[in-house]
Amino acid sequence: MERNLDIDSFERLLKDRSDEFKMYPEKRVWHSIYNNIHPGRKWPSVAMSITLIGILLLTGYLNTDTKNAGKRFASQNQHNETKPADPTTSIYIPLLDKKHFNNQPSKPFANNSTLNFSGQSFIDNIEQQDMSSESVNNLQEPPNLVKTLSGVTNKSTGDNLTHEHFISLAKIESTEIAPIKNDPDFKTIPANRPAIFHNKVLIVSLDNSENKIRHQNVNNVTSEKNMVTGSETDLSANDVSLKNKALLSAETISTDKNETLILSDEEKAWVENYAMYNRPAPKKWAGKLGWQMYFTPSVVYRQLKNTISDGADVNQDVAQHPSYGLEIGSGFTYPVLKGLRIRTGLQLNFTMYNSDAFTNSHPVATTITLVSSESHQPYPAYRSTSYSNIDGISTVKLHNETFQISLPVGMDLKIAGNENLQWNIGATIQPTYVMGGKSYLLSSDKRNYIKETSLLNHWNVNAGFETFVSYKTDKGITFQFGPQFRKQLFTTNSKRYIIQEKLNNYGFKFGITKLLK
Amino acid sequence: MTEETMLNGCLENNAAAQEALYMRLSPKMLGVCYRFAKNREDAEDMLQEGFIKVFAQIHQYRNEGALEGWIRRIVVHTCINILKKNKKFSDSVDINYANGIGIREETIPSIMQAKQVVECIRLLPVGYRTVLNLYAVEGYSHKEIGDMLDIEESTSRSQYTRAKAMLEDILIKKNILLKPRTKSGVALTGAVASN
Numbered sequence: 230m231e232r233n234l235d236i237d238s239f240e241r242l243l244k245d246r247s248d249e250f251k252m253y254p255e256k257r258v259w260h261s262i263y264n265n266i267h268p269g270r271k272w273p274s275v276a277m278s279i280t281l282i283g284i285l286l287l288t289g290y291l292n293t294d295t296k297n298a299g300k301r302f303a304s305q306n307q308h309n310e311t312k313p314a315d316p317t318t319s320i321y322i323p324l325l326d327k328k329h330f331n332n333q334p335s336k337p338f339a340n341n342s343t344l345n346f347s348g349q350s351f352i353d354n355i356e357q358q359d360m361s362s363e364s365v366n367n368l369q370e371p372p373n374l375v376k377t378l379s380g381v382t383n384k385s386t387g388d389n390l391t392h393e394h395f396i397s398l399a400k401i402e403s404t405e406i407a408p409i410k411n412d413p414d415f416k417t418i419p420a421n422r423p424a425i426f427h428n429k430v431l432i433v434s435l436d437n438s439e440n441k442i443r444h445q446n447v448n449n450v451t452s453e454k455n456m457v458t459g460s461e462t463d464l465s466a467n468d469v470s471l472k473n474k475a476l477l478s479a480e481t482i483s484t485d486k487n488e489t490l491i492l493s494d495e496e497k498a499w500v501e502n503y504a505m506y507n508r509p510a511p512k513k514w515a516g517k518l519g520w521q522m523y524f525t526p527s528v529v530y531r532q533l534k535n536t537i538s539d540g541a542d543v544n545q546d547v548a549q550h551p552s553y554g555l556e557i558g559s560g561f562t563y564p565v566l567k568g569l570r571i572r573t574g575l576q577l578n579f580t581m582y583n584s585d586a587f588t589n590s591h592p593v594a595t596t597i598t599l600v601s602s603e604s605h606q607p608y609p610a611y612r613s614t615s616y617s618n619i620d621g622i623s624t625v626k627l628h629n630e631t632f633q634i635s636l637p638v639g640m641d642l643k644i645a646g647n648e649n650l651q652w653n654i655g656a657t658i659q660p661t662y663v664m665g666g667k668s669y670l671l672s673s674d675k676r677n678y679i680k681e682t683s684l685l686n687h688w689n690v691n692a693g694f695e696t697f698v699s700y701k702t703d704k705g706i707t708f709q710f711g712p713q714f715r716k717q718l719f720t721t722n723s724k725r726y727i728i729q730e731k732l733n734n735y736g737f738k739f740g741i742t743k744l745l746k
Numbered sequence: 747m748t749e750e751t752m753l754n755g756c757l758e759n760n761a762a763a764q765e766a767l768y769m770r771l772s773p774k775m776l777g778v779c780y781r782f783a784k785n786r787e788d789a790e791d792m793l794q795e796g797f798i799k800v801f802a803q804i805h806q807y808r809n810e811g812a813l814e815g816w817i818r819r820i821v822v823h824t825c826i827n828i829l830k831k832n833k834k835f836s837d838s839v840d841i842n843y844a845n846g847i848g849i850r851e852e853t854i855p856s857i858m859q860a861k862q863v864v865e866c867i868r869l870l871p872v873g874y875r876t877v878l879n880l881y882a883v884e885g886y887s888h889k890e891i892g893d894m895l896d897i898e899e900s901t902s903r904s905q906y907t908r909a910k911a912m913l914e915d916i917l918i919k920k921n922i923l924l925k926p927r928t929k930s931g932v933a934l935t936g937a938v939a940s941n
Contacts (some may be wrong), residue, residue: 239910240882246863247883251773252780257791265794267761363821484889606760 234742279638279660282573380393411665514703518563519742522571525556525713527736531582531629534673537598537607543728546675547618548585552628555579556715556732558637562742568643577634578691580732584669586678587621590728595672597679599725607727609673616669616678628680629730631666631721635659635691649701659691668721671728684722692716695738705744749813756804764801769812772797772817775821781867781879792828796821822884824895829876866916874909881906 306408403603492500530551533543560574616627639657646652669678669687697711720729747755747766755763776793783789800817807816867875876895880886881902888906892899917923 239914243878243913244865244885245884246860247777247781247867247879248774249860250777250864252786252789253773254790256777256792258772260796261794262797262801263761263765264765265798466911497767638758682846684838730864 235622236726238513254434276675277541279636282638308600360565396536410520420511421597515746516744518561518745519570519707520559520745521562521574521740521742522559523557523665523709523738523740524737525715525734525736527554527556527713527715527734528552529554529580529582530733530735532733534731536600536724536727536729541673543675547671550583550585552581552583554581554736554740556734560637562641565640570641571639572641572655573636573638574655576637578629578631578661580633580666580734582629582732584627584678586625586627586669587617587619588623588625589617590614591615593617595674595677595679595682597670598673598726598727602725612672612679612681614672614677616672616680617676618678619676627669629668629721632664632690633661633684635665637693639693644696646699651699651701653699653711654696655694657693659693659715661689661691663687663689670722670726681722684726686719686723689721690718697738697740699742705746707742707744709738709740709742711738712736753804753813756801758802768797771817774814775818777864778818778821779825781864782822782876783882790826790827795819796824796826796931799824823894824881825878826880829872830895833847860924862920866913866920866922869916870909870912874905874912877902877905878909878913882910926936931939 279496326679397492414548489700528551531549533547535541535543556573556576556578558573558576560576562570564570564571592613592615594611596611598607599610600607616625637657637659639655641653644652663685666682666683666685667680670681670684671677672679693713693715695713697709697713699705699709713734715734715736717732720726720731722728722730747763752763752767752770756767772793776789779792779796780786783792796817799820802822807813867878870878877891880891880894881888886894888899888902889903891897891902895902897905914919914923
């Protein structure tokens with residue numbers, strides 16, 4: 230295709246127009262550039278992230294606190310949920326009529342007696358509910374309930390409580406309406422409302438922890454007025470067809486055959502309130518949150534670097550040997566995804582590195598080179614020392630030590646294995662506070678060592694990498710062991726000192742983790 | 747803040763000076779990146795990487811030529827390096843590709859704006875537009891382009907010729923360039939003609 234376009238004009242046109250073109254980048258571009266060219270200034274954001282994680286964990290913990298949760302909800306209920314049960318929805322159910330106790334029509338509740346309880350349909354429909362005997366045992370006196378019950382039991386026969394006069398109040402916590410099966414006399418029980426039966430009040434609670442049904446007195450409610458004298462009675466699980474393991478607490482109170490217990494609105498509201506808001510909060514972390522303890526003996530290496538390099542490797546100017554280190558820690562692990570766990574905790578660290586030196590009979594004057602924080606120019610700082618790097622009257626091993634406390638935050642990833650035996654890899658970032666230590670600095674002329682602790686950096690960051698094999702026992706205890714590499718990211722001493730020291734720990738970690746329930 | 751102050755600040759790794767330099771030049775440099783990139787996000791990634799290199803290598807700037815030109819060269823090279831990871835520039839593209847580009851006649855502009863030119867350039871296949879950008883806009887020779895893109899110099903020439911022809915077609919279809927009425931060449935519309 231032949232083109233008649235003036236090439237010079239066309240190219241000039243393109244260049245001029247293209248050069249005029251501008252676009253404004255989003256702010257995140259600059260933030261990314263800034264973080265890249267100033268990596269050390271990421272620290273505030275890291276600290277903020279750790280703080281945020283801590284707040285979230287604390288919030289999560291408080292929200293799983295049963296007692297506090299109950300108090301909070303109860304408090305809310307004072308404003309919102311004190312409306313008494315609607316009599317049109319609080320259905321009277323002849324649940325515990327005589328026909329449902331047909332095997333023992335008039336047997337009193339006596340110590341160690343067994344009930345043949347045929348109200349399966351009712352029990353079947355309240356199974357799986359998350360209720361606890363704690364609800365009954367911790368029952369506080371409602372304002373007027375004792376008074377009302379006292380009035381009902383004027384004709385009580387003490388221990389000889391009869392089924393005919395058995396009063397039950399079913400406290401049912403469910404978000405669904407529970408249908409009563411296969412019995413035309415049974416109607417439905419509305420959610421979160423006490424079911425009030427003819428002449429009967431049954432306080433029911435279920436607990437998955439025990440495989441039996443118990444009939445319990447509630448003396449903490451009514452003992453002062455000697456209303457209830459029935460004592461604990463075990464009911465056979467075979468007699469009551471609960472599919473799950475249940476704990477039933479019931480209070481029996483005798484009354485006239487034709488007398489119906491009518492609770493006042495206030496009492497109904499109290500029962501309703503209690504049933505609704507005293508349910509223990511489920512522990513979402515149970516069986517997942519693990520408590521871990523570990524220790525890691527290690528060998529500590531160090532790398533020296535002259536920041537105002539004259540081309541020489543400062544590591545060649547000193548006689549140094551790796552020494553041992555130790556980490557001991559405890560923390561928590563929590564699975565966030567399949568095969569991925571996050572963990573955090575506290576860890577104590579000890580590091581040591583040795584330098585071979587000589588001692589002199591008297592101190593000598595020397596200097597260390599520091600960099601001015603204002604002018605960024607190096608200057609000599611005068612010191613005196615008895616340790617020589619060259620010669621002396623006797624040899625000595627100088628121990629460079631640090632004692633640290635760190636907050637490792639990281640994660641473990643399962644690479645292979647089954648439920649019990651696994652191979653994992655892990656990594657942590659460890660903000661570290663250096664509590665103390667000893668540091669021997671090399672003099673400017675590299676002929677002497679100067680003991681100088683004032684230049685120790687109190688804050689540092691370490692990174693840990695590890696791989697380990699773990700074995701989980703049937704009791705939920707996990708043992709783990711494997712190699713670990715821990716790298717110190719910033720220099721041991723102040724940036725003002727021209728020789729940077731960074732430690733590398735090669736260790737072997739042993740740990741044990743127990744799942745919390 | 748003067749350019750010298752910004753430069754000295756950048757040499758001292760001063761964050762304020764670096765931000766000032768970035769704020770001054772990033773709009774133009776993002777425009778450069780956008781001509782090479784597939785979309786805005788890619789262009790911003792190129793800009794980010796380019797400026798990181800700029801600040802890392804600022805001490806290599808010898809005050810020979812304008813600072814903006816030096817930065818622009820780094821940004822362009824960054825764009826090319828990123829493109830090279832994904833594209834072989836020796837790939838040939840059918841010249842008839844331009845005929846298949848749909849142009850909405852009702853949106854034909856009456857004058858030629860910078861954005862229109864850039865958007866038309868970006869309609870070219872990546873190999874074409876890279877060579878066209880480097881040769882016509884950035885001023886590199888075909889030999890330099892060949893070295894940068896790891897292609898033959900002759901390939902650069904042929905790609906440029908095709909790119910220019912394709913771009914002309916696009917501009918004419920968008921009514922930004924008028925079709926040739928005389929043997930002397932095409933006429934430019936509106937503001938283009940005034941240039």
